[in-house]
Amino acid sequence: MSDPVTLMLLLPLLGAVLCWLVPASLARPVALLVSVATLTQALRVTAGLPADGPLRVPLGGWEAPAGIELSITGFGLLMVAVSALVTAALVVFAMREPGLPVRAWTSLTLLALAAMGTLYTSGDLFNIYVGLELLGVAAVGLVATGSDRRTLRAGIRYLTGAFAGSLAYLMGVAILYRTSGSLALHQVDGSGHAEAAALALITVGLMLKAGAFPVHFWLPVAHAASPASVSPLLSGLVTKASIFVLLRAWVEAVPGAATPAAATLVGILGCAAILWGSLQALLSPHIKPIIAYSTVAQLGYLLVGVPLIVVAAAGYEAATLAWTGLAIYCAAHAIAKSALFLSAGVIVHAMGSTRIDGLAGAAGRMPMATTAWLLATIALIGLPPSLGFVGKWYLLLAALEAGQWWWLLPIAGGGLLTAAVLVRAARRFFTPAPEDMVVERRHLREAPALVLALVAVVTGFVAIPIIELTTAGAPFTAELEP
C-alpha cells in the first residue's frame, strides 16, 4: 500500500468516495488534502523512473498480454503532478464559493483527477478506454453542477460528442487487438492498412474527446458556460489527457503505421486550429468564450507537434526534442490556462459582467487577479523566462533538427496571435472604471489564480529538472529513423 505508484492512482479515487461520507463542511478540506497527497506521491514516483523507457508495473503481478500493465513516462508523471497541483488550487478557489453543490463538486473533481491519473500512466489500450469514459462522465457531471438551461444543453452536447469519440477510439482498439492479439501499448504493432485505419479511428476519437479542431464543436460552449469552479479543470486539464493518449498512440502503439504524410496532415489541422481558434477569440465580445477559443488554438500547437514526434518523419533526435517540448508546453498550458480561467471567474463575479466592455477598471479593483491574468498571458505566449517558453523552444529546436523549418511559422506566429487575443481583453481591465463602482474583494478567491500563474512563469527558471524528467522514460526507439 505504501508503494507511491499505487497511492498516486488510488488516493483520488478513495477521496472521491470519502467526500460523500464526511460532513459536507469537510468535503473541501478532504479534497485539498487528497490532491496535495497525490502531488507528493507523483513526485515520489519520479525518483524511481528508469532513464531508458517507460516504467512498467504489471498490476497484481500479471504481465501483458494477460494482465494490465502501467507504463509510466516522465511526460505522464509531470502531467499527473500538474493535474494534482491545479486541482489543489481549484479547491482553494472553491472554498467559499456560494451555491456550490459541495459534495458533488469535490467528488467529481477528484474522480476526474483519478481518471486523468489512469490515462497518464496506463499502458493498456482498453484500460485507457475505461479511463476516457470515466473522465468524460466526471467532466460532464461537473458541467452539470451549473444547472441553468444553457449549461445543461452544453453538457449534453459535450456528452454525446465525447461518447462518440470514445467509441471511435474503441473501434480502433478493436482493430489493433484483431491484428496483434494484445492490448498493451508496447505489444501492438504493425504497419499495414488495418493498423493505419485503427490509428485514424483512434486519432479522430481522441480529437473529438479533446475538442481539437475541426471537431471542437462542443468545446467553446461547454468550457464557457461551465461554472467558474469547473472551467479551469476542463480547459486546463481534461483536454490534455486525450491529447497525451493520442501522442502515445502515434509514437508507441503503431509507429509503423504513422506515416510522414499522415503526421503532416495532423500538423496542418493544428495550424488551422491556431488560426481558427484565435480568430474566433478575437471576434468574441465575452471573456470566457475568448479563453475557451484560445484553448482551441493552443490545442493546435500540440497537434503541430505530431509530425515532429513521429520518428519516421522527423528522425530520432528531433522526436526526442519534440517529446520534451510537448510535455513542457502541455504542463505550462495546463497551469497557465487554469490560472486564466480562475482569474476570469473572479473578475466576472466581482464586476457582474461577462462582456469585456463591462470589465473596465478591473485592474485597479482587483490587482491580484489582473496580475494573474498578465502572468498567465506571458506563459501562454511563451515569452522567456516562463515554462511556456521552454516548451516552445524545444519544439522550435525539434523543427530545426528535423529540417522542417515550416513548422517554425505556426509555433512562433501562434504566440503572436495568443498575445493579440489575451492582451485585447486585458486592455479593458486598465481603462478607467465608472466612479461609483464598488467591488467586493475576496483574497482567498484571487490568490489561487495568482499562485498558479506565478508557478507557470517561475518554473521556467528551474526548467532543467523538468526537462530531465520528461526525457526520462520517453517511449522511443531509433528503429524507424528514415
Add this chain to the structure above:
Amino acid sequence: MTATLTYQLAGAAIFAIGLVGLVVAASLIRRLIAANIVGAGAFLVLIATAYGDGSAPPDAVPQAMVLTGIVVAVSITALGLSMVVRLHAVESDGHDASSDDARGGGA
C-alpha cells in the same frame, strides 16, 4: 472470410449509420440514440472478432471488452437522459423556451 467478415462489415456499417445520425439529429434524445447505435456497431465488430474463424473457442478478451463497453454505454445513456429530463424541467418552468436549438444542430 465469410460469416465473421460479414458481421464485421455490418458492424462497421452500423457504426457509420450511427455517426451520421449523431451529426444530423437535432433532438437531444435522438442524438443519444444515435450514439448508442454507434456503440452497437463497435460491439458487433468486437464480438465478430472474438468468434474468429469458428475453428477454435471464441476469444474471451473482446467479449469482456464488449461487456464493459455495454455497462459504460448504459451508464452514459442514463446520465444523458437524466440531464435531458432536468433540462426539460428547467425549460418548462423557465421563462425562455424559444430558440432552443439555435446553438444545437450537430457539428
